[in-house]
Amino acid sequence: MEENVNEPGVRFEVDGAVGIVTLDRPRALNALTHDMVRAIAANLDEWEHDADVLRVLIEGAGDRAFCAGGDVVELRRDALAGGSAALDFWRDEYTLNARIARYPKPVVSIMDGLALGGGVGLAGHSSHRVVTERASVGMPETTIGFVPDVGGTWLLSRLPGEVGTWLALTSTAVGPADAITAGLADWFVPQRRIPELRAALATAGPDETIASVSAIPPRTALDKDREWIDSAFAYDDVAEIVDALRAADRTEPLEALLQRSPTSLVLTLESLRRSKRLPDVESALQQEYRVAARVLRTPDFAEGIRAQLVDKDRAPQWDPPTIGAVDRAQVESFFEPLPEGDLELPPPPAAF
Template identity: 55%
Template sequence: MTADDHVLARTEGHAGRLTLDRPRALNALTHPMVRRLDAALAAWERDPAVRTVVLDGAGDRGLCAGGDIRAIHDDVRAGGGTASAAFWRDEYRLNARIARYPKPYVALMDGIVMGGGVGVSAHGSVRIVTERSRVAMPETGIGFAPDVGGTFLLSRAPGELGTHLGLTGTAVGAADALLCGLADHFVPAAALPALIAELATDPADEVLSRHVRPAPPGRLAADREWIDACYAAPTVEEIVERLLDHGAPAAKEAAGTLLGRSPTSLKVTLAALRSARGLDSLEAVLEQEFRVSCAALSSPDLVEGIRAQVVDKDRNPRWNPARLADVTEEDVARFFAPDAAFGADRPLFGTDVPAPPGERPSME
């Protein structure tokens, strides 16, 4: 590891170990970290001695809080966003590599797993949550939209659960992450050290059989009635109206959350989620997300949202436009156009991309 890549990459027995190592920043991803992860995965893919890859995060707070959004804020203000677009190009390619990785990729989604943390974990073939897990795509709160393949994952959650999570940015625990297809197995946090040690010698499926337990109850299953009824509406305005009219306290709470989010981000996110349902591969969704993300670099809400949340921390963003009614269809369509400004008119993936993800690799 170099001074700036903040990834511990090593082998233990037959396991390749990747540890995100920025605990003071809750392991937020930087461009050097993305490149280091990708290089390690490429090397281990060709190494027959490595049978399993294990990803975790340093510290006791979580796997990863997302990308380094302060760096994005500073880049847009000082450099126009070019470095951020380059970061996303490599990050989204890494997400696709993880999704089609030919060896078991065991992601330990313990603690906080948000944004880019979801991207490096929830596309893996073995996704483990614990009683401490808090999984979220909170981008609309900073004037952005779910990326790193988040719209691919959320658009395939049961009913309208993914729409609810994508628009509100709500963090979910283990059972709800399992329900939404963001994770595969529950393992108590206290068992993770033993699980990691055993993966160095034993096949992943055997290790899982010894440690997987039933998850504590979640809450989304009980909320499906109002979530599916309200979020099936065709527009964000009507979703908010249905939530306010429904009667369930949680529905009104969700409406209040939405009314505090970036109006532009809400409309772009809804359009992205609906579009992602019709795209047949993660790669196709990542191409769409790259266009959306690059367009956000020239939108006032991204810098303003990050300013309010992590720079000045006044928690009082001044969105522009400030009302849902003032965000036009043309405003939304601009985010999906292949703009050449940041290379969003060039594909992320060549014609030699492997088959889209679907079949999980064998855990042998």
């Protein structure tokens, strides 16, 4: 086994034919930093041209999380100071998401524990997406005054029916069975068999290896909920979705929406509807970058992170405070090209 020089928060090694990325900030739930993103991208570049590395494995250290997203507390601090660290981070992170989606070698991601936000950006675009019984997969951005990014609008807008709309607006995280049913994961492997899977990838391809250790996931709850989800979340207006949930007496998702940032809800729904019409993940990431760059300067971004992750009082004061008060003209403007320059991604390969 060959171990590479490591960066803070992430380890790299080559074991036989597999290059292994281990997110290594377990006390921070393996949240991504800019240095981690750059280091992962550099190693993927190296392994792409290494004939001995035939596949890649991405995993998280510890027993609580694969990756709980980006280090948004630090991004908030920089945003309040008027800095550009968030834009620099997102530029490289979104480029990495696109890189994984187009990587020419199989990429296996093991979502053991929390896989949220940026964690979905890593695993969701992988060719082989594994969940364990401890997996909890979701995009929680509306709880912090943000919007789904890292290619999340591309993934969510292509889930069956309105499942992606429900997940995005309510910030619901789902377990392993529902993640597979929804289309955010492909395989269920019991956690006790992950070391076996990891070792086998050194000598065998992912399809046969994962199949040899996979199992039937726990029973899904999503199938029985699809009817009301598809009905209530089919609207292109958040206020109509709220009315539909109220009429259907769906208290839990209704209360979730009423606690979220109204601006984030409206922007998220518009992002999903637009993303569904886009031709490729690169276009979705470009759209997300434009929206994120503008959300960064709104009061809800800093306020949502404060309430959830800094002061932890869970009592954000959203501005504006209601869905009806959200300025539709401003929402439309968030999707326009950025004066300072858009995200620059290589075009999709012709083979795609």
